[in-house]
Amino acid sequence: MARLAAFDMDGTLLMPDHRLGERTVTVLQRLRERNITLTFATGRHALEMRSLISSLALDAFLITGNGTRIHSQEGELLFRQDLNPEVADLVLHSTWDTRATIHVFNDSGWLTDNAQPELLEAHLLSGFTYQLADLKRLPAHDVTKICFVGDHDDLCRLRIQLNETLGARAHLCFSATDCLEILPTGCNKGSALAVLSLSLGLTLQDCMAFGDAMNDREMLESVGHGMIMGNAMPQLREALPHLPVIGHCQNQAVSHFLMHWLDTPNLPYSPE
Template identity: 35%
Template structure:
């Protein structure tokens, strides 16, 4: 697919539904292909809604040396693990978002610098974090209202989340960015914070170009990221709505079939 001269030199990966399989693990094939890419001199970047502490185990499995955009862009770490950006929501946002979420009957979550906080337990949310051992701590809602957050997450049925999104958008103007990472997660980040903005900040800080770059993703929090790179690759397990937004994008097999690794092996590694 790509000639040697046109092959991407920067590769950006979402995690859940993309790089990780259905067990939220890095498969042996995925680890092998990504290590092969890096050994050939390509730049690898993780771009995820997860917290940085939640992906460190994966970065270690991949041998380190990978930059990370986490909390959908609210935190950026370079390949050495040094923090180069951190942006919190204004506390005023908590006072609007959290009561609306509670009234909507969805689970309230927030990521701080060091923790994942909730106001009520939700066992079904924990499965995805067994590998990383990054689990929530429950605190009262009143304490959440006064806690600075990198992002606030609402977890629940899509119909409830869609209603909540409309209510938030109709509330007093807030300096926030709302996005769905999948149909069950509505996420609120600081204004102008996204994977796209974070990738551009990372490129500027580390002095590399996005003129020949590729990104893999499956969620609506990847839309801006796809717009920022030369070659967007939509996972086959993504929603039809997302695929429609990028009719000319490449497609990879589902994450359950090592779609990222197989696409890279066939279209990038074998071509070099």
């Protein structure tokens, strides 16, 4: 039986309108009643996630920034990793052949030099927003991750450029089809979950995890029970063909799966 449950947020636990459904909240509470530890593993910022979980009255660990930060249930910082300053400086001060906008994250929040109000729709519940700033004047030692947001094909071409320039000095991943992230080397949700599991006296085999995008890959493939959403990126399903696929986030498929797991674990599961 799993003792730690890790959940991606967007496209997984959250519905397409970026809300948590009532059935989802109910089943998370049931997991806690069964002494199963919860962690939300997301690309979202810790400042935003602390606001969200406080409204749910749930004890949960936070893996935020796609593994760059881990916080305890009480909000204590347990782990942090930032981009190599040389990498941050190179990315921010180079000219890239792309139409994508660039976004920088650090402990102060979300910084960009290009106002995109449509991006705030995903953050309406929390009120989390970006700050406009001259990114080229940011201190390179104070950058946790960098994101490029734009057309997927354009981002794929950009990824080739970034790989050629950065090599093994950074970890690149798609957190969504329209978002390419530059993270510290070796930093991902899977590595962060390994750190958290060890601190709790557990192994990754004691964990179950749910996700829908390529930034969930390492987490899903490393745990004892990894579940892929029915609305997942095709690349994720192709990369992990051995993992079960559950339903769509719009139908609160995580809650559907967990209710079955809690109430009828000996029966085969069929997506809703």
